[in-house]
Amino acid sequence: MAELGKTLMVIGGVILLVGVFFTLGGKIPWLGRLPGDILIQRDNFSFSFPLATCLLISALLSLLLFLLRR
DSSP states (O other): OHHHHHHHHHHHHHHHHHHHHHHHGGGOTTTTOSTTOEEEEOSSOEEEEOHHHHHHHHHHHHHHHHHHHO
């Protein structure tokens, strides 16, 4: 039962972090504008793929989960 409780706390913490990220994500000026992010703008078309931002967030989440598992 203790393992289930720990798992639920970790899941709750992840949901909390995602909520904070969505709430404050638009207020971070460099988020989505890192070198390596792809932005194509034409007359009636705009395409954005934040590749470097996705890699940075993935690395940070991997580090966080690695530290939580220890």
